[in-house]
Amino acid sequence: MPDPAIRLHDAPARNPGLPFDLDRVHAVQANTSAIERRAATLPGRRTVKKDWQAAWLLRAITCIDLTTLAGDDTPGRVRRLCAKARQPVRPDLLDAMGMGPITVGAVCVYHDMIDTALRALEGSGIPVAAVSTGFPAGLSPFPLRVREIEESVKAGASEIDIVISRRHVLTGNWQALYDEMRAFREACGAAHVKAILATGELGSLRNVARASHVCMMGGADFIKTSTGKESVNATLPVSLVMVRAIRDYQRQTGVKIGYKPAGGISKAKDALVYLALMKEELGDDWLRNDLFRFGASSLLGDIERQLEHHVAGRYSAAHRHPAS
Numbered sequence: 001m002p003d004p005a006i007r008l009h010d011a012p013a014r015n016p017g018l019p020f021d022l023d024r025v026h027a028v029q030a031n032t033s034a035i036e037r038r039a040a041t042l043p044g045r046r047t048v049k050k051d052w053q054a055a056w057l058l059r060a061i062t063c064i065d066l067t068t069l070a071g072d073d074t075p076g077r078v079r080r081l082c083a084k085a086r087q088p089v090r091p092d093l094l095d096a097m098g099m100g101p102i103t104v105g106a107v108c109v110y111h112d113m114i115d116t117a118l119r120a121l122e123g124s125g126i127p128v129a130a131v132s133t134g135f136p137a138g139l140s141p142f143p144l145r146v147r148e149i150e151e152s153v154k155a156g157a158s159e160i161d162i163v164i165s166r167r168h169v170l171t172g173n174w175q176a177l178y179d180e181m182r183a184f185r186e187a188c189g190a191a192h193v194k195a196i197l198a199t200g201e202l203g204s205l206r207n208v209a210r211a212s213h214v215c216m217m218g219g220a221d222f223i224k225t226s227t228g229k230e231s232v233n234a235t236l237p238v239s240l241v242m243v244r245a246i247r248d249y250q251r252q253t254g255v256k257i258g259y260k261p262a263g264g265i266s267k268a269k270d271a272l273v274y275l276a277l278m279k280e281e282l283g284d285d286w287l288r289n290d291l292f293r294f295g296a297s298s299l300l301g302d303i304e305r306q307l308e309h310h311v312a313g314r315y316s317a318a319h320r321h322p323a324s
């Protein structure tokens with residue numbers, strides 16, 4: 001069984017970014033039909049062998065940004081979420097798999113819930129991520145969006161999930177997107193910054209590719225697909241475009257940028273497909289939570305159910321075929 005990589009916040013050096021370069025942005029293309037073809041083959045691939053699936057599911061748990069982003073969030077709900085973050089899998093299941101304790105990658109909340117989450121996670125080493133900059137639409141006045149980041153960092157969030165202005169992408173104003181990302185990066189200080197592209201609202205895969213490059217040039221440590229509030233959230237074609245942008249950026253700069261698919265990922269088998277995608281496109285480094293996160297509110301429940309089946313299946317098989 002592979003080690004499920006229980007590394008919590010072993011983050012890479014912050015992305016210093018690149019100077020803005022419009023020619024570089026215009027050179028970015030996306031071959032839509034090739035991307036669609038490749039994405040269609042991914043779910044059927046056998047990259048994760050059956051015997052290893054439970055170990056991969058444990059690994060997936062360590063990469064979850066366990067999220068609650070609802071208007072009716074309460075301190076009680078956030079505390080329950082944090083308790084789950086500390087102990088995402090029943091200890092007896094972990095024992096049965098020969099594993100020690102694990103936790104999720106981070107807890108992701110709105111600004112108002114940062115303090116509650118920090119208290120509930122005290123001593124666990126689990127970071128708190130806050131969504132920011134007028135999440136989810138990002139249409140509040142620019143100075144307020146910058147101020148919101150500063151307030152969340154001051155409140156103790158060590159990861160900030162910003163939303164970009166979709167109109168900068170839709171109007172091809174790449175300089176404005178770069179300047180916005182730079183300002184957000186600056187406001188984050190020592191906190192890690194994840195740039196949410198809201199890919200379901202960007203119009204084309206080429207725009208997704210260009211926006212990914214511009215956000216990385218502007219200093220994003222992670223690029224993230226969606227807020228979870230768009231009508232189309234994380235998809236495999238979009239993910240292929242974004243992880244290939246990450247690969248290109250690493251080739252150009254040597255800097256490794258993280259990837260966070262988010263929104264609508266709720267099935268264990270989808271988590272396995274995403275992990276296989278990361279392994280095949282970017283390599284094993286992107287199977288750890290310093291470079292890969294799932295933004296998900298309900299994925300953990302399905303993974304737990306699959307692990308229960310896995311352990312129960314092994315137990316009954318052992319009883320059917322006792323060792324002689």
Ligand SMILES: O=C[C@H](O)COP(=O)(O)O
Pocket residue numbers: 067069108226227228229262263264265295296297298299
């Ligand atoms: O960033 C995380 C997303 O908002 C979670 O979306 P979800 O509720 O569809 O899992």
